[in-house]
Amino acid sequence: MKRFALFFWFSVLGIGIYVLEARIPEFVKQQFTQLYPQAESLIWEQEADGYTATFQSHFGLKKVLFDVQGEWLESELKLDKTRMPVPVLRYIKEKHRGADFTFFGRAYDRNAAWYRVESEYDDRIVLKNLDVEGRLLNEEIIQRSASIPNI
Secondary structure (H helix, E strand, O other), X not given: OHHXXXXXXXXXXXXXXXXXXXHOOHHHHHHHHHHOOOOOOOEEEEEOOEEEEEEEEOOEEEEEEEOOOOOEEEEEEXXXXXXXXXXXXXXXXXXXXXXXXXXXXXXXXXXXXXXXXXXXXXXXXXXXXXXXXXXXXXXXXXXXXOXXXXX
16 A cells, blocks of 8 residues: 555656646757756746756756746756855854855856855845855845744
8 A cells, every 4th residue: 555655646746747847838948958968857847937947967956047038047056065165164154153054055157156055044044145255245035924934
């Protein structure tokens, strides 16, 4: 019975991913293939402002963002904290004691590359983009809703 339940859920998940991928416009998929022809096992997400493809690259987990017209916006590579530049680590140690860091990575677009850290507090999520020297480029704060518990 357990095997049937597992088979059922994996089948449902597989169908869900297939249906979601079918909703991604062909021009977005083509743009992705031009950028990452070797990528396999994609997970596509449709968002209000565009599309995201996530896959395992030989460097690590990578996210690629496109706008609604299928234009590439940026790519993110998730990194282990130990692979972050020392100045970036120094910045977060000095400025964010007590934060629970949930993401470390490197992001880039056509014009630049930067490092991204995401941290969680009881009342907010903070996203910071820093240059290789640990200088803050920009920050976004997302307030937590009082009705949604911190998980």
